[in-house]
Amino acid sequence: MLATILQGIGGFYYAMDDTGAVHQVRAQRKLRRDRMKPKVGDRAEITPGEGEEDGWLQAILPRKNELTRPPVANIDVAVIVAAAAAPLPDLMMADRLMVNARRANIDVRLVITKCDLDEGLAAEVAGQYRGAACAPLRVSSRTGEGLDELRAALAGRVCALAGQSGAGKSTLINALYGLDLETGDLSRRIDRGKNTTRSCRLIPVAGGGMVLDTPGFSLLETDVFDPVELKDSYPEFAPLEGGCYFQPCYHASEPRCAVRDAVERGEIDPKRHGRYVELLQDMRQRWRERYD
Numbered sequence: 001m002l003a004t005i006l007q008g009i010g011g012f013y014y015a016m017d018d019t020g021a022v023h024q025v026r027a028q029r030k031l032r033r034d035r036m037k038p039k040v041g042d043r044a045e046i047t048p049g050e051g052e053e054d055g056w057l058q059a060i061l062p063r064k065n066e067l068t069r070p071p072v073a074n075i076d077v078a079v080i081v082a083a084a085a086a087p088l089p090d091l092m093m094a095d096r097l098m099v100n101a102r103r104a105n106i107d108v109r110l111v112i113t114k115c116d117l118d119e120g121l122a123a124e125v126a127g128q129y130r131g132a133a134c135a136p137l138r139v140s141s142r143t144g145e146g147l148d149e150l151r152a153a154l155a156g157r158v159c160a161l162a163g164q165s166g167a168g169k170s171t172l173i174n175a176l177y178g179l180d181l182e183t184g185d186l187s188r189r190i191d192r193g194k195n196t197t198r199s200c201r202l203i204p205v206a207g208g209g210m211v212l213d214t215p216g217f218s219l220l221e222t223d224v225f226d227p228v229e230l231k232d233s234y235p236e237f238a239p240l241e242g243g244c245y246f247q248p249c250y251h252a253s254e255p256r257c258a259v260r261d262a263v264e265r266g267e268i269d270p271k272r273h274g275r276y277v278e279l280l281q282d283m284r285q286r287w288r289e290r291y292d
């Protein structure tokens, strides 16, 4: 039968069939031999076990899309979660996540949590993404600000929340859907040096959608690809494409660059553009070294 993988823990997968029943299954040896590692969000062919026996996961259906970090598949929206308070938002990581998601054809939405703690920082971060087609939304799981709008935007879709550990992903899912996922305060996290959420988990929610909680992580690199393609993941550059003196233009340090002019005029955020230049340099180096 067909089922959707909700979670994978210690070699077992929990897969939900179309009646809503959840089956514990193990990947068949053939999948492991083919290095097909099931991901949360996968549609799979399974044979449920009888009685106490484990069931088997036989095949993974072709994926609509997938990410490596977090390791998830068949996502409609990547919700990038950054806090307007501790842990201070790592926007380089947010940008990397956005690039990876966009290249995988996944919609991107930026959600700034903990707005109750620093309204000013929340507004500043949202402003950096003007024109970036990620509809930055400021929310607070404590006061409830922005939650109705976010719930409406995510309704009926498969949404993966991703971002730094402690940004408030699990707390947000609890606040949105009245759930009771484990959350952890920052001091406890430092003591344990670990994530509160330890594995990806796909949760069906009222209204037909699914929400995917993921463990926080830091993303030091994007996937490797031809650096000339990096600009295609920046929607704020798109209307200016073709307006530069050099063609193609990397929009980094070339003279008479329409994107750099827009940064000068304040239409594109200078910090966001600065991080783009940094990512571009990094990508150029990794592209050169790709066969080493």
Ligand SMILES: Nc1nc2c(ncn2[C@@H]2O[C@H](COP(=O)(O)OP(=O)(O)OP(=O)(O)O)[C@@H](O)[C@H]2O)c(=O)[nH]1
Pocket (backbone or CB within 6 Å): 113, 114, 115, 116, 117, 139, 140, 141, 142, 143, 163, 164, 165, 166, 167, 168, 169, 170, 171, 172, 182, 183, 184, 185, 186, 194, 195, 196, 197, 198, 214, 215, 216, 217
């Ligand atoms: N004041 C305030 N605190 C929040 C808010 N959202 C989350 N927190 C707190 O932030 C801490 C971390 O929240 P979690 O939901 O566990 O963070 P997480 O992103 O799931 O972390 P990992 O599972 O480790 O990736 C908890 O102490 C929450 O109570 C918020 O909107 N306002």
Ligand SMILES: [Mg+2]
Pocket (backbone or CB within 6 Å): 169, 170, 171, 182, 183, 196, 197, 213, 214, 215, 216
């Ligand atoms: Mg969590």
Ligand SMILES: [Zn+2]
Pocket (backbone or CB within 6 Å): 244, 249, 250, 251, 252, 254, 256, 257, 258, 259, 260
């Ligand atoms: Zn340019």
